[in-house]
Amino acid sequence: MEIIGAEGELVDVLVPVRFTLGRQSSLAPEGGLGDDGDQEEEKVLEEVDEIDPTFQLMYLANEGDLEGITELLDSGVNINFQDIDGRTALHIAACQGVADVVELLISRGADIDPTDRWGSTPLADAIHYKNHNVIKLLEKSGAKPLMAPMHVLTAREIPEYEIDCNELDFSESVVITKGTFRIASWRGIQVAVKELQEDFMADEEKVWVGHIFLMDYELYFLLLVVSLLNHSSSLKYSFFGHINRNAFRDELALLQRIRHPNVVQFLGAVTQSSPMMIVTEYLPKGDLRAFLKRRGALKPETAVKFALDIARGMSYLHEHKTEAIIHCDLEPSNILRDDTGHLKVADFGISKILNVAKTVREDKPVTCRDNSCRYVAPEVFRNEEYDTKVDVFSFAIILQEMIEGQPPFSTKEEDEAATAYAAKERPPFKAPHKLYSHGLRELIEECWSEVPANRPTFKQIIEKLNAILKHFDHKRRWTTKRLKCFHLEAMWKKDHSHSDGSSRSTSSTFR
Numbered sequence: 001m002e003i004i005g006a007e008g009e010l011v012d013v014l015v016p017v018r019f020t021l022g023r024q025s026s027l028a029p030e031g032g033l034g035d036d037g038d039q040e041e042e043k044v045l046e047e048v049d050e051i052d053p054t055f056q057l058m059y060l061a062n063e064g065d066l067e068g069i070t071e072l073l074d075s076g077v078n079i080n081f082q083d084i085d086g087r088t089a090l091h092i093a094a095c096q097g098v099a100d101v102v103e104l105l106i107s108r109g110a111d112i113d114p115t116d117r118w119g120s121t122p123l124a125d126a127i128h129y130k131n132h133n134v135i136k137l138l139e140k141s142g143a144k145p146l147m148a149p150m151h152v153l154t155a156r157e158i159p160e161y162e163i164d165c166n167e168l169d170f171s172e173s174v175v176i177t178k179g180t181f182r183i184a185s186w187r188g189i190q191v192a193v194k195e196l197q198e199d200f201m202a203d204e205e206k207v208w209v210g211h212i213f214l215m216d217y218e219l220y221f222l223l224l225v226v227s228l229l230n231h232s233s234s235l236k237y238s239f240f241g242h243i244n245r246n247a248f249r250d251e252l253a254l255l256q257r258i259r260h261p262n263v264v265q266f267l268g269a270v271t272q273s274s275p276m277m278i279v280t281e282y283l284p285k286g287d288l289r290a291f292l293k294r295r296g297a298l299k300p301e302t303a304v305k306f307a308l309d310i311a312r313g314m315s316y317l318h319e320h321k322t323e324a325i326i327h328c329d330l331e332p333s334n335i336l337r338d339d340t341g342h343l344k345v346a347d348f349g350i351s352k353i354l355n356v357a358k359t360v361r362e363d364k365p366v367t368c369r370d371n372s373c374r375y376v377a378p379e380v381f382r383n384e385e386y387d388t389k390v391d392v393f394s395f396a397i398i399l400q401e402m403i404e405g406q407p408p409f410s411t412k413e414e415d416e417a418a419t420a421y422a423a424k425e426r427p428p429f430k431a432p433h434k435l436y437s438h439g440l441r442e443l444i445e446e447c448w449s450e451v452p453a454n455r456p457t458f459k460q461i462i463e464k465l466n467a468i469l470k471h472f473d474h475k476r477r478w479t480t481k482r483l484k485c486f487h488l489e490a491m492w493k494k495d496h497s498h499s500d501g502s503s504r505s506t507s508s509t510f511r
Helices: 037-045 053-063 066-074 090-098 101-105 123-128 132-140 245-257 288-293 301-317 389-405 413-420 442-449 458-511
Strands: 002-004 010-012 181-186 190-194 211-215 220-222 266-270 276-281 325-326 335-337 344-347 353-354
Touching: 010 301, 053 090, 090 101, 090 123, 090 132, 101 132, 101 301, 123 132, 181 276, 220 325, 245 266, 288 389, 301 325, 301 344, 301 389, 301 458, 389 442, 389 458, 442 458
Parallel strands: none
Antiparallel strands: 002 010, 181 190, 190 276, 211 220, 266 276, 325 353, 335 344
16 A cells, blocks of 8 residues: 655555455464454455455465466565465465465475464464375475474473473484384483374375374374285274373373382473473383293293282272373283383373263274284273273283283284174183182183173282282292201201211221
8 A cells, every 4th residue: 555655755555464265274263363354355355456466376375276376476476475464375275275276386485384473384274174185295395293282482381391302312212112112311311202203194105103283272193003914015903093282281290190119100291392202211121022022921920920010000090099090001012121120001192081980982993003902902992981991901911921921812813803802702721720820810800801890900909919929929938848848858868877877887997
C-alpha cells in the first residue's frame, strides 16, 4: 500500500499479511487466526490478481498451480517469503499435500526447514496431515524432524532429571540389550543410554525406527520392527506404538519414582535437545537371555533365586502407590544382571499405569516383535482387557525356561507360539520331574493359568518361592552334613588302620 512520506511524497509500504486459505499450521492453536478468516478468504479470492506477488505465490501453492508458480519465480519473486505467521509457500504446499508443488519449490531452492511462528516446519505439517508423498520428498531433500520435543522456555522449567547431552561420551559406545541401549560415559561412570532416533524413514521399503517428533502438542513414537526372511525385504512382524507428549512425561515421572534393588535405576534424561535419551545405570553382566544362552538350564536352586529377584521387582511395581505399574514386556532381554549376580527388571517403554481403572486394553491387536510374543499372555493377543496378571504369565514362562534351558515353544515360529497360547497350550515340561520338586511345577502352572484371576500375585509368588528355597537349602545342608560324616568316617578308618598297623609292628619287635 502507499502512504504519504515526511515530505509529502508517496511511499510504498509492505503491510504484513496472513494467509488463511486451506489447512493451517499443525501447531497453531485452534481459533488462533481470529474470526475474520472467512472474510479474508473471500477477499483473497476476489483480489488475487491484485495482491503482492509474494503473497500470490502462497495462493498458487495452495491451489497447486505449477505454471503460475513457475511464472512468478521466473519473475524474481522471493521463494522463501513468509507471511505474518512465518509461513512460506512450502508450508502451504506441505499442508495441502500438493507433492508436485513441493517438488517444484524444492528444486527452485526453497528453504527446506523454515519454521513458522508456532515452531512448525513443512515436514511437521506434512506429518500432521498424513501427506505421505510430501513426507518422502521433504525427507529425501534433507528435512529434519523438530528438535527438542519437550523444549522449555526458561531455565527454571528444566526438569531435575535433565542431563546435558554434551556430558554423555559415546566415543567408546557399544550397542547392548536388543540394540535399543548403548553404553556411554557420564561424569566418570558407565551408563546405559536409550536413544530415541531422529531418523524418519518415509519410504515404505525402509524401516521406521524410534522416530520422535512434535506436532499438535503431541509426541509421537513410531516404531516398525521388521525381520528379513531368507535375505529378502519382506516384512515378517511389525509393531506400531503411539504415545503423546504427556505420556512421555508420565513415563519419565514414573522412572523418577521407582526405587528398588531389583529394578534398574533411572539416572536422568535428555529432553531439551534431539535426539531425546533415557539414561539408566549400566549393568555390565548383560541380560538374562544372553546368560541363559551361555549357561543353558540352571540348577533349580539358582532358578528359584533368580525368580525371587524378578518377583520382588515386579511386586514392587504392582504394589506401587498410588498407581500400579504393568510392565507388559517382561522377558529375558528386559531382565539384567548386576555385579553381584542378582537380577533387575528393566525397560519400561510400553508399561501401563493403572489409576482408577483396574484393567487396560490395547488400542489395536498386538503383533509379534522379536521374541517378546513368546512371553505375552493370551488375553493380550486376543485384544481383551487385562491387568497386572499378564506379567505373572510372563514370569511363569521365564521361570520354566530357566529350568528347561531353552525358550518356550522353541520349535515354533513366533506367531505359532502366540496361537498356541490362545489355544490354551503351554510349553511342555521336558526336564526331569525332580527338577520341579517341592511345588515348583505347580507354581508355574498356577502362574500361567488361562484364567487371569486364578494367577497368584507376586506377593504370593514370593512366599511360595521362599518356601521352595527353604526345601532346597535344607536338602543342601543335609547333603553337606552327610558328606562331612562320610569324610570323617573315612578319616577315622584310615587313622584306625594306621594305628593298628603300628601296634602290630611294635609287638613283633619286642618278641
